[in-house]
Amino acid sequence: MAQADVPDPDAAGRELTMSRAMVEAIAHEMNESRDVFVMGEDVADYGGIFDSTQGLLEEFGHDRVMDVPISETGFIGAGLGAAMQGMRPIVELMFADFFGVAMDQIYNNMAKTAYMSGGSVSAPMVLMTAVGGTYNDAAQHSQTLYGTFAHLPGMKVVVPSTAYDAKGLMHAAIRDDDPVVYMFHKRLMGLAWMPAPEGPKTGVPEEPYEIPFGEADVKREGDDTTIVTLGLHVHRALEAAADLADDGIDAEVIDLRTLVPLDTETVLESVQKTGRLVVVDEDYRSYGVSGELIARATEGALEDLEAVERVTAPDTPVPYARPLEEEFQPSAADIVAAVESVRE
Structure with a gap:
């Protein structure tokens, strides 16, 4: 479809x-x-x-x-x-x-x-x-x-x-x-x-419909920085984008929706427009989605890419205690800080 x-x-x-x-x-x-x-x-x-x-x-x-x-x-x-x-x-x-x-x-x-x-x-x-x-x-x-x-x-x-x-x-x-x-x-x-x-x-429409695999969704359009994420952190990225807009920074938020197949084209088009990339992932930092996306961005849009940052969970087991888990989880404030850092 x-x-x-x-x-x-x-x-x-x-x-x-x-x-x-x-x-x-x-x-x-x-x-x-x-x-x-x-x-x-x-x-x-x-x-x-x-x-x-x-x-x-x-x-x-x-x-x-x-x-x-x-x-x-x-x-x-x-x-x-x-x-x-x-x-x-x-x-x-x-x-x-x-x-x-x-x-x-x-x-x-x-x-x-x-x-x-x-x-x-x-x-x-x-x-x-x-x-x-x-x-x-x-x-x-x-x-x-x-x-x-x-x-x-x-x-x-x-x-x-x-x-x-x-x-x-x-x-x-x-x-x-x-x-x-x-x-x-x-x-x-x-x-x-x-x-x-x-x-x-x-x-949600009552009739059945398919979301095609391999088609990311631009949840918020912007010209200043590309934020790419998925799952829960789509909503935290949108929260961060709203806060950034108050400071005059116009962030674009991309929801990958599928990892395999991965919509690299939408990510590259956004990076070519904004020149800055922030990848947000609740998964661990090393050897994961964040690194893969950054690699594809550098392979496909290196000349346009001025700065890059990733916001992820650290390479440690997820803590049980609530204050520790809150610190472990990437937050909207963390995303704001990352966007500000790539614009320095």
Whole structure:
């Protein structure tokens, strides 16, 4: 579906939280095809601990919305087997941090099936997983790990920041013939016990639509500095851009939306216009998304690039204590400081 065919969120006439938008897309695809089903820990009776499957059990029953034992290797492998047989499973890995338990199934099997079979066997499955901190759940439940999954070839990686994008990306993910890792930030889901920032609750059309993979979204246009980010930090970047505007600095904010494929062209066009780049990422600083984006900017727009900075989490496990986690997390103030530094 071309970008021009995507409906306007402002014309939707209703607003949804990100969790409701995701569920709406999943329910539509399950109604369209019995090959689509959901499995994971607490996805049925509980509705997903971040409401990612809330209401699906009542509509589709336990045959198609399945709670599983606490064995990520087992149920991700089962989902892969179903995908290889022509079904389209949506498998929830409750926290992205748990990937290590099932990395053989994810990387050596899910990601490589099409390649190692010479294209004769596909794995059209969605691995849906919660990412991110800000609610004090310590080092084993608070990582984003965007760079880890994007680094491994064979999987598409998407990261929505709004309800509108969450629905469109979910439709596209379920329909895709390749495995897709769908990474949603728990802080953006609109949960009563973990309020979202301003912004992720948006207009969402009732009809199905796809957000094409590999098309970033310019959330705010500007001429002075390019801020590139994803997930929760789209909203922190927009907050920073509003503060910077009070000081006469016009920042452009780009939401990547997908990491694989990555929309390098939109980033380069912005950098060629502004001459300054700030990359913001909740993931660790080293060997990750921030470094990759800066490398692509220097490869593609070196003559236009006057200054560059990155704002990331430090290379340390995520702290449990609230004051320490707040210090660990990149803030709007950190983004403001980085933009000011590249303009000195």
